[in-house]
Amino acid sequence: MAGITKELKSMGIESLEIGPDPIVDDGNLWLSSAEMHNLTLDTDVGAVIVGFDQFFCYKKLFKAASYLSNKDVYFIATNTDEQFPAERKGFVIPGTGSIVNAVKTAADRDPIVIGKPVPVMFDFIQRSYKVEPNRALMIGDRFVPHLL
Numbered sequence: 711m712a713g714i715t716k717e718l719k720s721m722g723i724e725s726l727e728i729g730p731d732p733i734v735d736d737g738n739l740w741l742s743s744a745e746m747h748n749l750t751l752d753t754d755v756g757a758v759i760v761g762f763d764q765f766f767c768y769k770k771l772f773k774a775a776s777y778l779s780n781k782d783v784y785f786i787a788t789n790t791d792e793q794f795p796a797e798r799k800g801f802v803i804p805g806t807g808s809i810v811n812a813v814k815t816a817a818d819r820d821p822i823v824i825g826k827p828v829p830v831m832f833d834f835i836q837r838s839y840k841v842e843p844n845r846a847l848m849i850g851d852r853f854v855p856h857l858l
Contacts, residue, residue, distance in 0.1 A: 712728050712761070712763075713761075714759060714761045714788060715728050718759075724754075725759075726752070726755070728763075728765075729765055730765045730767075731765065731767060731769045731770050731773075732767075732769075733745065733767075733768070733769050740768070740769075746772075749773075751773070751776055751777060755777050755783060756782075756783060756784065757783060757784035757785070757786055758774045758777050758778055758783060758784070758785050758786070758813070758817075759786045759787075759788065760774065760785075760786070760787045760788065760806070760809055760810050760813050760821065761787075761788035761789075761806055762788070762805070762806045762809070763809060766809050766812075771812055771813060771816050772816075774813045774816070774817065775813065775816035775817040778813070778817035778819050779817070784822065785813070785814075785817065785819050785820070785821040785822065786821060786822050786823075786824060787806070787810040787821035787822070787823045787824070787825070788806060788823075788824060788825045789805075789806050789807065789810075789823065789825035789826050789827075790806065790807035790810055790811075790823055790826075790827070791805035791806050791807050791826070792804075792805050792807045792808065793805045793808075810823075832846075832848065
């Protein structure tokens with residue numbers, strides 16, 4: 711179970727399934743296939759949360775943008791990291807920001823970013839636990855996206 715899904719479940723918040731969302735090949739271009747025309751959106755969805763998803767695909771992009779066409783549905787991004795650190799020179803590992811930007815473009819909406827590099831999470835921790843910023847240290851996996 712992915713981290714965000716596990717956290718939502720622990721708070722009693724239902725979420726849609728994670729993992730692959732394959733397109734059924736009925737011999738037609740997917741945009742004209744029976745699967746797309748029979749797809750329904752769950753009216754109980756109140757937010758689209760975009761995090762890292764190794765199974766991200768066109769169908770998920772289609773669904774996310776469709777849910778986000780409803781302005782009452784929140785668009786939340788866990789972070790906007792462009793890339794993950796790659797151990798092998800010459801290889802690029804696209805980060806969550808790549809997925810967020812695909813959804814942002816398709817939905818024509820800006821997300822509420824709750825993770826790095828925005829300070830919202832630190833501000834919450836600071837207020838909740840009365841942390842003094844000059845006595846705090848936050849550690850991340852990369853230098854640039856973690857500067858506040």
